[in-house]
Amino acid sequence: MSQFRETFTKEEKKDPLLDYDDSAFLYFAGSLLLCVLIPWTYCFVSALLFPYNSVAAREFPVKSRSGSVYRYCQCSFDVTRVENAKKRAASWKNRLTVSFVLQLIALIGLWYSFYLLSQQLSGEKEIQAFDPYAILEISMGASDREIKKAYRFMSLKYHPDKNPNDPLAASKFLLISKAYQALTDEVAKMNWEKYGNPDGPGTMKVGIGLPRFLLEEDQHLLILCTFFIFLLFFVPLTFICYYQRQKKYAPTGVQVDTLHFLSYYLTDGTRVKNAPEFVAASAESRELQLRPTDNEEMAVVIREVVEPKKRQFTQPIIVRNYFLILAHMQRLHDKLSPSLQSDLNALLSASLKITQSMIEIAQLREWILTAQSMVEFRRGMVQALDVKSSSLLQIPHFDEELLKHCHKGKNAVRDLTEFISQTPEERKGLSKMNPQQLADVQAFCSHVSDMELSAAICVQDEEEIVEGDVATVTVKLDGEAMGPVHAPFFPDTKFEEWWIFLTDKASGGLIAQARSRSPEKYVEEQLQFQVPTKQGSGKMVLLVTAMCDSYSGIDRTTEVEYKVFGDSEVKRSVYVHPEDEALDSEPTLFQQMLGAYGEEEESEDEDEDQRAAAKKIQQKKLKSMSGDLNGRPSGDNPQGGAMDDEYEDYVPEAEADIPTDDDDEYDG
Known part of the structure; x- marks a missing residue:
């Protein structure tokens, strides 16, 4: 290829024809x-x-x-x-x-x-193309004389010998020569007219459009410095900042310090009364700042709050947040200043992730009572319920005075499920409510989940349950797709979650658990466990408990009974499909390969045996024929014997040339 393309694509700032295109x-x-x-x-x-x-x-x-x-x-x-x-x-x-x-x-x-x-x-012009007339500075359709004259003038003007200090002169001179060739040479002229290039059609080039300043020589040092500063400073700094921030948090969103704290202080005896102080002592809680006005504002709250247990921690920030949580659970929000309410809202927002970690730690250690207590505390934080508060306080406009009417007399109720199951006429404590309040109560009762719980146990592809099997308990929750829960004292939007616990009814030990976050009408969860060795008659009873983390008093419980058989009591037959049985009679790929190889060897051996047998037969025929040449057996004549020896090496293909008695060679 000629040097035209390289010359034409050089970047020079002095010539507008060779200038870079932005x-x-x-x-x-x-x-x-x-x-x-x-x-x-x-x-x-x-x-x-x-x-x-x-x-x-x-x-x-x-x-x-x-x-x-x-x-x-x-x-x-x-x-x-x-x-x-x-x-x-x-x-x-x-x-x-x-x-x-x-x-x-x-x-x-x-x-x-x-x-x-x-x-x-x-304002951009079209991309400049190779135009020999423009290069030679002549008009279109100029005569040969004008072309030669312009070429002579331009070549003398831009000859490199006459312009030794001008680096553009050489490339300009080559460009003038190429333009002159395109107008005088027939082939070059035809290529230019057809392809726009005297050298003929060119290959397509694809590149990234870069601005002009990135290609200027004066900017190379600045660009290189900028690149290295970005690569060696900003990228590592960004990664380090991100890592320093993320290493504080576990995958669940809880700070790692909080997990360490809970892992150490959470025990099998932890109950709801212990949980408020654990949340107050978490890393998220300790990040809140104390204010100079907190002592005066908290004095009012501390006088009204009833502590369920003796405090374990004495740090000021933990004590303040502990009383804020107790004030929330005892519904003393009117005693809180706006700044304290803001701190309480931050604690409540963080409490969801913290309580989730508390439940999961208890589950991992198989502390079923602790796990269920943490679920109770979680919904107490959502609904602002204390340790011994009635679930009826979740109903709008209900207070301690109305609870006394609900617990006495005919149609008395003790929990939220009983109240919701009643008709509006049977419900007590509503006589003094106005129509709007009655409508609120009815709307709340219609909104709270009326979930139905069912469970079944089985071993996949088996009819009996044998000790050592992996059994599956399928738990079904059938209700309605609910929106956010009714939680007037919780600052964030909260959706229902159900924690499902599978326990042994006899021992009370935790067997399996699941967390269902689906808000759908129909929810199905599967809990798997290994069937233990049977005891006595082999009859086992499991207890399935579904606890709601948003409402108190609507938990569901059901039992699952099953019988466990011993290994010697049940003989399991393995069912094999007829098509699978037919596959057993088919040779494997390895056998097929060996069989084909054996057949080839066997066929080769058979061909050799057939050729050897044919050769022996042919030799016998030759011997018999040699004995009949003189009318007597070959063994009775020495010549005949010699002839026999001669014909032992005779090949079968020479059979047609065997001489007869009429040949003169063998007369007498």
Whole structure:
């Protein structure tokens, strides 16, 4: 290939014909900006015009991931809570955050950059092509004389010998020579007219559009320094900051220090009364800051709070947060100042992950009572219920005074399940409520889950359960797809979760557990365990307990009975499909390969045997024929014997040339 392409693509700033073209970079940068700006602007404008949609999608979704429509509680508190969320989202005071302002500035800057790129693209000329007339500075259709004259003048002007200090002169001289060739040589002229290149068609080149300043020699040092600063400083710094932040947290979102603390202090005897202080002593709680006004504000709270046990920790931040949690569970929110309420909300938000870790630690150590106690404490934090509080306090507008009426007389109830199962006429404690309050109670009762629990045990592909088998208990929860729970004292949106425990009824030991977070109408969980050695008659009873972590008093329990057989009592036959049996008679691939190899060897041996037998037969025929040449056996004549020896080496193909008695060679 000629040097024309290399010469034509050299980057020189002095000649406009050889100048670098920025149009590729402009198109690339504009396309990249549009890919970022269009979806970002759409989301920003949607959040600006419809601010509640983003809040609703996050806090108050309409449907579950499977498409089930959530059923929300229609009591006045929950309706007001949703309306307040709409108002907060629509308020400019809440929307004018630092994030909102930074997004607005970034969008304006990026759209302005796109505008500048568009203006620059509109002024860009077409990519310069090889034009011999423009290079020789003559008009289109010039005569041969004018072409030669222009070539002579331009070549003398840009000859390298006359321009030793001009590095552009050599490339310009070669370009002039190529232009002259394109106008005088027939083949070169035909290639230029057809392909735009005197050398003929060229290959397509694909590259990344880079801006001009990245290719300028004066900027190379600056670009290299910037690259190394980014690679050796910013990237490691970002990774180190991310690692320092993430190493504090476990995969569940709880701080590692909290897990270490809970692993040490959580015991088989831990109950609900111990849990508030454990949450107050967690790393998340200790990160909250004390204020100078806390002593005066907490004095009012401490006088009203009833401690369920003697305190174990004496650090000021732990003591303050401990009393805040007790004030929440005893519903003393009117005693809290706004700053203390803010701290309490932070504790309640962190309590979900902390209590989850407490339940999981108890499950791993097979402390069934501790695990169930932590579930009770978890829903006590959600519904603001103390250790001995009645589950009826979860009903809207209920207080200690109304509980006395519910516990006495006809149709008395003790827990939330009994109250919900009653008709509105049978329910007690509602006589002094106004219509709005009665509607709230009815809405709450309609919203609380009325879950049905069922369980069945089996061993896969077996009819009997034998000791040592891996059995599966299938637990089914049948109810309705519920939206967020009714929790007026909890700051965040909370969905129901069910903790399922499988225990041995006789010993009370924990066998298996599961956590169901699905809000669907129909939930199925499978618990697997190894069947123990049978005892006595082999009849075993399992207890399945489903505990709700959001409402107290709606737990469900059912029993599963099964009989365990010994190994010698049950003879299990392995069922083999007829098609599988037929496969046993088929040779394996290895056998097929050996069989084919054996057949080849056997066929070769048979061919050799057949050839040897044919040769022996032929030799016998030759011997018999040699004995009949003189009318007597070959053994009675020495000549005949000699002839026999001669014919022993006779090949079968010479049979047609055997002489007869009529040949003169053998006369007499």
